[in-house]
Amino acid sequence: MFAAPAIVAAGTTFTCTPTAVWDGDGPIWCAEGPRIRLAGVAAREIDDSCKVEQPCPKVSGKDARDRLVLLLGGPRGMLPTGHIVVRSEPLQCQSQGSAGGSRTAAWCRSASVGDLSCAVIRAGGAVQWDRYWGGHKCRGANGERSR
Template sequence: MFLTLVLCATVPVLPSGTRFTCTPTRVWDGDGPVWCAEGPRLRIAGVAAREHDGSCRSNQPCPSATAEASRDALVRFVGQPIGQSPDGHVLVAGAAMSCVSNGPAGGHRTGAWCSTAAGVDLSCALVASGTVLRWDRYWRGHVCRSRR
């Protein structure tokens, strides 16, 4: 337990507006956290997915897609699955993403809008996949743009 507390205490939560790079290494569920090799743990901004156990919290949108479907969609967008950790994270190998923090997201997580190396807006792609729902409370006027 002490080791877990120390590890969580060292995870940086980046202030709103901070631009940063995230090279994904682990994914928990369809809206995060995504663990970054650079340190932060991301909560994908503006979206809601089922929890890892398949439930939905009463104060957020509840998509019809399963927790596994949303998690697997996120994994596909950020990289390739390369295994599973003993605690259930999907281990991934992916290219660095460009992210902008929208501040603390609870649980030592940074809420962030991210674009993949190919220029895909992660939040928009997840909503378009049908595996997560747009969470208007946190979407805050975000505009989905495709990169050509």
């Protein structure tokens, strides 16, 4: 039996090399162990539902997932669980603590797309979730404000 991935403590900076994606806001499975729920955004579930009291984007769950997958280098296959396999450059992430279950809420950025939460909003796969957005500022790949 496998142990559930550990939650990365809030405030901790960590590296995530994405290996698989479930839907438009995560979880993103990291080669290093954590499973990330992108901080500050909401996307439809794969079955196209939206949770109560959560913003609900117009795009389907699969379309949202596919937009995130493209930001992470494109699909490389599918696992038996339905997760899309990706091979992406490492992300630098800042944990916001538990996102429920075995997921870590995190703000992540990569050299090519910058702030991943902001990039998935720009790509149309998710919407900003004000409840969790706080004072977050979008930063581009070079660290400059992009939104």
